[in-house]
Amino acid sequence: MKTGTMEGIENLFTYLLETRLRPDAYSSLRNIAATFKNTGDLKPLNRVFAQVPRYASKDLLGGNDKAIQEISVLLPGYELGDWTIETFCRVWLLQQLPAGDQDNYVKAVDTLFVGAELQELVALYKALPLLQYPTYWLSRCEDGIRSNIGNVLEAIMYHNPYPRQYLSEAAWNQMVLKAFFTDKDVLRISGLQERLNPALQATLSDYVQERLAAGRSVNPEIYKLIEV
Numbered sequence: 001m002k003t004g005t006m007e008g009i010e011n012l013f014t015y016l017l018e019t020r021l022r023p024d025a026y027s028s029l030r031n032i033a034a035t036f037k038n039t040g041d042l043k044p045l046n047r048v049f050a051q052v053p054r055y056a057s058k059d060l061l062g063g064n065d066k067a068i069q070e071i072s073v074l075l076p077g078y079e080l081g082d083w084t085i086e087t088f089c090r091v092w093l094l095q096q097l098p099a100g101d102q103d104n105y106v107k108a109v110d111t112l113f114v115g116a117e118l119q120e121l122v123a124l125y126k127a128l129p130l131l132q133y134p135t136y137w138l139s140r141c142e143d144g145i146r147s148n149i150g151n152v153l154e155a156i157m158y159h160n161p162y163p164r165q166y167l168s169e170a171a172w173n174q175m176v177l178k179a180f181f182t183d184k185d186v187l188r189i190s191g192l193q194e195r196l197n198p199a200l201q202a203t204l205s206d207y208v209q210e211r212l213a214a215g216r217s218v219n220p221e222i223y224k225l226i227e228v
Helices: 003-020 023-039 045-050 066-074 085-095 102-115 118-126 134-146 150-157 161-166 169-181 198-213 221-226
Strands: none
Touching: 003 023, 003 066, 003 085, 023 085, 045 085, 045 102, 085 118, 102 118, 102 134, 118 134, 118 150, 134 150, 134 161, 134 169, 150 161, 150 169, 161 169, 169 198, 198 221
């Protein structure tokens, strides 16, 4: 992602943070982020990440704010309207981490993935398009696609441009098939038409035949992909 685009998104995130939190909660999170930036010490990150509910509610962020719409313009396919404020704050916090030392950065974020509870994991996957060293997180994304946890799958699949931009064709095809298999809303997958490919069409066609042979229903959206 271009530096200007990243800075624009970060500024919009900070504006939203200030408008969604109590003044004392906003001040506390800004101070925590400043400490990370000033010291480069990310060891407290696990604790801080887990404590975000102290500062933020589980209310929806809301999708009508102009800043949210501007984020979607800067990063097409990235929509925040269905995020909770708690999730948003965690993603904002990840944006604040100093990334000059790659080893230090990826180790800190990797540690979050390893120890995350469900809502923390959802935030991490929603943050994928904004994390530094984006190709490093491919294996994490692929692990999430193999998960059977609905919220995790939705965090990766829904309005998240990271899979569209970075997944290999095989991993992308697996994700789309998994979306149909688990009855996800495939219309919310960023880049679904853009990354349509013959191998995916063949896989989906086989899937349809298996479903019909077993007397099971088929999501009508699948035919729009097969018959293109």
